[in-house]
Amino acid sequence: MLRSASKSLWLLLFSVVLTCGIYPLVLWGVGQTFFPFQANGSILKGPGGKPVGSALIAQPFTLDEYFWPRPSAASYDATAGTSSALSVSNYALRNRAATMIGPVATYSAGPKKGQPVWPDINAWFDADRFEGKPGIVAQWADAHNELAQGWVTADPSHASYVDGWSKAHPDIVAQFVKENPGTPRPQASDLAVVFFEHFSKDHPGTFPCSVTEPGAGGKPVTTIAPAADCADIRADFFDMWRQDHPDAPLAEIPGDYVTASASGLDPDITLDNAEFQLNRVANAWAKDLKRNPVEIKSQIQAMLQSRTVSPGGGLFGGPIINVLEMNLALRNRYGAPP
């Protein structure tokens, strides 16, 4: 027993010296000597020579001038990479894809081939009938309570809009408390579904959209107001529009445009995805630089082609593009977007 205990401590001691001391130090020496770029995180230098990111880590891009990476469940936070962990049967997964598709969906056939779908979503939303029944927004909130609550908590301005509404309608709040004795002092998010039900009745064909206007002192002020057209409608109601139009021929969006990676930090997109975004990127640069969009497009197309790589030289997978490196090349070629 005692002998085994002392031998255990010796084994532990030798192992710690070997595996915590010698072994990592050897690798550290080799890495810092022969592969200093990789061993320090593959940090790229941006314009002005400052570190701009890691070639291996996705970072967010929202400007039209840049290619956008895949959606990130981690919000591109490289201290806390994470997946969405959404199962196939979780509506949140379908909803994320639908809200990303709505604003960019186009028809693939018929008289409107190539045209965007969103004007039709707006027209359908104005008519305010889903599956033959009136009140799209009320039906949306009833079917997806969590999305309605999510809208309220997404932004402080949303919550204060609902608070303002509930102060103006004490009778509805009282009725809610009577039906839900478990929540005697309902918060804005508790009232989300009730709020949308009444909103739908009071403002048919509209949604509480953010409107940003220059306020006093020139500082932009964001307020919420019922509106018949805003980005939220195209995004949030695309799935319901689709249920009403299941056979409308739509162009397929590249899978990686709407799916989140496991790390939330996938630095690449597929070549298909890049080409899908190409028109938006080229038009934005052409507008900024006041140049011919066709010419810019062919330049960027050539840049994409030269930067395409395939996993394992094509043995394991199809062509992909590193988003940060591509955007850095765009930035170096055309300057900073305004």
Added chain:
Amino acid sequence: MWTLPILLIVVTILISIPLSSYFASVMDGRLKGPRVIAWCQSRLDSGPQNWKQYAVAMLIFTGALFTYGYLVLCLQPIAPLNPLGRGILAPSTIFNTVISFMTNTNLQHYSGDQSLSNFSQIFFILPNMFLSASVGFCALTAIIRCFRGEPTVGNFFVDMWRVVVFIYLPAALIAGVVFIWQGMPMTFASQHSVATLQAGAMGLDSHGQAVPQHIIVGPVAATIPIKMLGTNGGGFYGMNSAHPLENPTAISNFETTFLMMIFPFTLVLMYGRMLRRVRHSVVIYGVMLAMMIGVIWWAINFDTLRPNPAFTGTPVAHAYHVADANAPGGSLAFTVPKVASLPVDQALGNLEGKELRFGTSAGAVFAAITTDVTCGAVNAEHDSLNPIASISPLVGMWLNCIFGGKGVGMINFLIFLIVGVFLAGQMVGRTPEYLGRKVGAREMKLAMVALLVHPLLILGPSGVFAATPWGTEAVANPGPHGFSEIVYQFSSSSANNGSAMDGLGTTYGLNNNPSPAPEAVPWDIATGLVMLFSRYLPILAPMAMAFYLGRKKPAPASLATMRDDTWTFGFLILGTILVIGALLFLPVAALGPLAEQFGPIPFGG
């Protein structure tokens, strides 16, 4: 698509053949090495041990490792190499983590990049990974020596030292250099902060300044080789081998997958070589390989070759009627409503939770292999696999002998072998034999103990957690998938695998975390205990069984002896494994993944 798994299997087979004879010579002590290593070995040698002394030494050493691990994790706040000022982990998480790494499970109820300092990564993770992987290796060696009929089974401490020094360390050094070349960080710094190319894309702070992107780095290339070689599987980063700095390219992914396969493959052949029954081990190898090819095919076929059903919708509504005596009319009706498809191009299969740089089928291949060899690293999100494809990793954990972990996979297979020859013996009315020795009642009892621990420790706690808020409050996905998450977590704990469906809320994090997962503490404790029991009982019982079997006199082979080196024998064992496995686990598979796949998608609002 198929190139990746084919290449992986072929390369692993080709390398495992010569490597197995090297392993045999290391374990038989024919390799001496430099003077300093021999000196250390002489310090460790406490003389020849019988199986009981060997097992006691193993348990005492485990106790020492447990204490050491606990101390290191508790020291994190005051230890060096902690520039980000990480505090102490929650007590229940320390308990869980210490057991998890000591038992070679590497279930992680914390996120390495968010909760551990580089001190803990080096002084806790590294020695645990080397040593826990060696324990199973040594246990198998002891069993082999029992079967050889040797009166003593060697010395535990000497065996451990040989495995670490002659097998793991050189392999890890070579693998680490390749990983660094591919882009894995190897630094003692903790974090880089960079100004994003699109200024302010990470948001603005309270002063209106653009928030930089912070990138966690560290001695990643030291952890990952042994994480894979030792089939440990505990990632430096929370997202494990999916994280771009933990698995930068398709080549590093190939290497990662290869490293977790190579030693389990090799050990089967080492078993044959050390027993001088190479043909017998080739049959075992073939059975394991057939099962592995099966689960890889299953995963690719249902995940890479099929779209994610979340987007495809349900073209036609289905109605099901289920007999129910209490319902009016004697049957209950369930409807799977019609759902329109979304216009998503899914030619590359289910891309949710997959990384693009590894290649098309890499996520599915990895998911299948990581549970076969009880590694538990992941390079894709198992929660987001197509439900029917997720049966593949589950089966790997349930059978737990498709090559299996270092040594213990072979030991688990041994149990099925004993049961298989017993069944065959019953069928022809002869006393069952293994390696020429008669299998008696005592050996069968020990084999059954080892066999039944695993399903009991999966199904029992899964039932308890599925029925209480411990489970229902922790699952992040609706309906049957929530059940799958619970079953997966306990399967992973009991198989000492360590992979997880990450939606399950089991992370407490640092002790001062203001908003931990609500049910993190019961999960920490329950899975901690499951890992402990399911690690040591299935090692100790087979060791005892091997001892009792080994001391019997081998009967000379006669015409009536069932030969154990034929393909007939292989089919017999394969059938035994599949029948026992299906009897034990088919019901939970039906309640979880199958119900999700064939039920309504989406499930609820």
